[in-house]
Amino acid sequence: MARTAAGRGSLMSSPEQPPRKKYWPSGNSLAAFWIPGMILVGIIVLALLVITIPVLRNPEYLAGAASDPVVFQAFFVTFLAGFCAVGILAITGTPLAYALSRSDTPWKGVVETLVDIPLVLPHTVAGLMVYLLFMSRGLLGAPLGGIGLTFEDAFPGIVAAMVFVAIPYYVNAVREGFGRVPVQLENVARSLGASRARAFVTVTLPLTTRHIMYGALLAWGRAIGEFAAVIMIAYFPVVISTLIYYRFNTGGIAESQAIAFLLILLCLVLFFVFRFLTRRAGVYDDRS
Amino acid sequence: MIAVEEISLTRGDFSFAGISLQVPESSYTVLMGPSGAGKTLLLESIGGFLPVTGGRILVAGRDVTMLPPEKRGIGFMYQDYSLFPHLTVEENIAYGLKMKGIASCERTSTVKTLLSSFSLHTLASRHTGSLSGGEKQRVALARALATRPSALLLDEPFAALDPEARLSCMDEVKAIQKEHGLTILQVSHDRDEAYRLADQVVVMDNGRILQKGTPAAVFSYPVHPTVAALAGFENMLEGTSGSSEGGRTRLSIGTGTIIADRMVPAGDRVFACIRSRDITLAGADISQSEQVNRIDGQVISMVATEHGCQVRFAGPFPLLIDIPGDRSLQDCQLGDHVVALVAPADVHLIHLPKNTGEGGNAP
Numbered sequence: 001m002a003r004t005a006a007g008r009g010s011l012m013s014s015p016e017q018p019p020r021k022k023y024w025p026s027g028n029s030l031a032a033f034w035i036p037g038m039i040l041v042g043i044i045v046l047a048l049l050v051i052t053i054p055v056l057r058n059p060e061y062l063a064g065a066a067s068d069p070v071v072f073q074a075f076f077v078t079f080l081a082g083f084c085a086v087g088i089l090a091i092t093g094t095p096l097a098y099a100l101s102r103s104d105t106p107w108k109g110v111v112e113t114l115v116d117i118p119l120v121l122p123h124t125v126a127g128l129m130v131y132l133l134f135m136s137r138g139l140l141g142a143p144l145g146g147i148g149l150t151f152e153d154a155f156p157g158i159v160a161a162m163v164f165v166a167i168p169y170y171v172n173a174v175r176e177g178f179g180r181v182p183v184q185l186e187n188v189a190r191s192l193g194a195s196r197a198r199a200f201v202t203v204t205l206p207l208t209t210r211h212i213m214y215g216a217l218l219a220w221g222r223a224i225g226e227f228a229a230v231i232m233i234a235y236f237p238v239v240i241s242t243l244i245y246y247r248f249n250t251g252g253i254a255e256s257q258a259i260a261f262l263l264i265l266l267c268l269v270l271f272f273v274f275r276f277l278t279r280r281a282g283v284y285d286d287r288s
Numbered sequence: 289m290i291a292v293e294e295i296s297l298t299r300g301d302f303s304f305a306g307i308s309l310q311v312p313e314s315s316y317t318v319l320m321g322p323s324g325a326g327k328t329l330l331l332e333s334i335g336g337f338l339p340v341t342g343g344r345i346l347v348a349g350r351d352v353t354m355l356p357p358e359k360r361g362i363g364f365m366y367q368d369y370s371l372f373p374h375l376t377v378e379e380n381i382a383y384g385l386k387m388k389g390i391a392s393c394e395r396t397s398t399v400k401t402l403l404s405s406f407s408l409h410t411l412a413s414r415h416t417g418s419l420s421g422g423e424k425q426r427v428a429l430a431r432a433l434a435t436r437p438s439a440l441l442l443d444e445p446f447a448a449l450d451p452e453a454r455l456s457c458m459d460e461v462k463a464i465q466k467e468h469g470l471t472i473l474q475v476s477h478d479r480d481e482a483y484r485l486a487d488q489v490v491v492m493d494n495g496r497i498l499q500k501g502t503p504a505a506v507f508s509y510p511v512h513p514t515v516a517a518l519a520g521f522e523n524m525l526e527g528t529s530g531s532s533e534g535g536r537t538r539l540s541i542g543t544g545t546i547i548a549d550r551m552v553p554a555g556d557r558v559f560a561c562i563r564s565r566d567i568t569l570a571g572a573d574i575s576q577s578e579q580v581n582r583i584d585g586q587v588i589s590m591v592a593t594e595h596g597c598q599v600r601f602a603g604p605f606p607l608l609i610d611i612p613g614d615r616s617l618q619d620c621q622l623g624d625h626v627v628a629l630v631a632p633a634d635v636h637l638i639h640l641p642k643n644t645g646e647g648g649n650a651p
Binding site: 182196203206207 | 332335336337356357358360362363364365366368370372373374383384387388431432434435437
């Protein structure tokens with residue numbers, strides 16, 4: 001018996017033996033799921049290629065776009081407005097997400113539905129809402145205009161539109177994170193002398209890092225991609241999506257493709273930098 | 289001391305009203321009851337995590353009913369210990385001291401003392417995710433004790449441990465309780481835990497307290513079927529009391545009768561509680577006079593157990609009977625007609641007087 005086992009061991013480790021073929025037990029393969037799924041992945045790859053290949057074939061458009069101060073300014077405005085929108089969401093959306101995750105009030109469902117509204121609205125409707133609220137005679141625009149904050153065709157207008165459309169992305173992602181932190185951890189923190197606010201800051205928040213980061217990234221991506229809602233309140237200063245649309249209409253596909261390529265490239269770089277910087281964030285999120 | 293006076297609480301569909309409970313100073317009380325009895329809710333309401341709608345909670349003589357958890361001076365420990373996973377063992381223990389604004393040097397010295405007395409010094413810089421169940425429990429206890437609470441509430445602290453670690457942890461907790469003179473209220477499902485740890489056992493079900501007393505008193509003389517089930521009476525036979533004579537009562541159960549060593553008024557609802565180990569089996573030819581309670585029936589199943597064999601017996605009422613391994617059961621086979629013998633003294637009676645729907649009285 002021992003000799004057989006030893007013999008089998010030596011056979012298995014012999015370099016002359018061909019590698020064993022893996023056989024999936026019947027019905028255990030994921031092929032039936034991968035095949036239809038790859039249609040979607042294929043569409044994304046193709047969409048990237050139809051932008052990338054023509055731009056790389058005609059680099060003069062890319063060089064022109066990269067050196068164009070209008071393009072640079074549009075990128076700057078877009079990214080800055082996106083960061084401001086995320087900052088506003090972090091300050092206001094984080095407490096809302098926490099309240100929603102811990103509350104059992106009967107009104108919770110109503111608030112959750114309201115938070116989701118920007119998700120289901122056509123972007124033009126969202127734009128109209130933002131315009132009516134923040135225009136110089138608007139419900140919020142008028143009093144804020146009184147303290148010098150103008151939204152129409154101004155940077156704050158872009159931020160307002162971005163915040164509005166990105167609310168559900170941030171709040172829902174962060175609320176899910178808070179929901180995963182057991183309330184018992186907060187109870188224990190409080191029994192040890194922490195107030196509700198300190199228990200939130202010292203226990204709940206550090207254990208929701210990954211979801212907060214993810215929510216911020218989703219919201220930022222959604223915000224910088226907004227077009228309709230932004231142009232309705234602030235055509236100027238021009239954001240990148242407005243510029244791409246303008247160049248598409250006036251300069252043709254090649255010009256708009258070059259700017260779109262730059263946007264994709266910058267977003268990818270930013271996403272990679274973000275992932276690198278936050279690679280250790282949320283390392284304890286799943287251990288709570 | 290923890291004194292709960294007539295507190296009421298509603299949580300979703302569950303509510304309890306008028307619960308009163310006393311946990312004497314430096315004593316260990318174990319709160320028992322079936323799942324959904326409201327034990328954890330009661331513990332959480334004492335801890336201040338759930339608002340009560342009436343009554344008072346006093347801790348060390350201080351009314352804490354309206355105080356937030358952080359001002360009650362009560363330590364709390366959950367079944368999973370709820371250690372903070374983003375902090376090290378040392379930081380977990382220091383957490384409460386930091387929240388209470390204890391100076392850094394004093395904090396360090398207290399944490400060092402606790403790490404040493406709980407044999408955690410080698411784990412001080414480890415994160416809690418990599419600790420064993422017993423180590424986690426020691427960290428949770430050290431953390432809870434760091435702030436010197438007036439009382440400690442433990443929600444099934446031994447349930448997640450393997451049997452070996454469980455016993456040693458129980459002994460450790462009991463030793464710590466005695467050493468520090470702690471007042472502890474612990475939720476448990478386990479009778480052995482109560483025997484090992486408790487000075488007082490409180491049994492509750494459906495949001496009300498059914499019985500309290502020493503473990504021996506509660507488990508030997510349950511006054512309610514739920515308590516009897518927790519006390520390990522495997523056979524609980526519902527019936528009606530009949531004639532009484534010579535300190536004994538004849539009970540009608542199913543299609544048969546059984547005699548118990550206790551007088552109760554005739555016609556009342558009763559539960560005859562018999563431990564499976566207190567019943568013996570004999571051949572059908574055993575003489576009539578040998579035992580007072582002789583129940584004829586049939587063996588319908590036999591299952592091997594750690595201590596011998598467990599028999600399901602079908603007669604005028606069903607019985608579960610434990611046959612110790614050292615007693616031979618040579619002639620007993622599945623389907624055999626046998627006789628179950630029970631001494632009247634081994635029939636514990638829960639008497640439910642006619643005018644009360646639930647609850648009974650001890651003998």
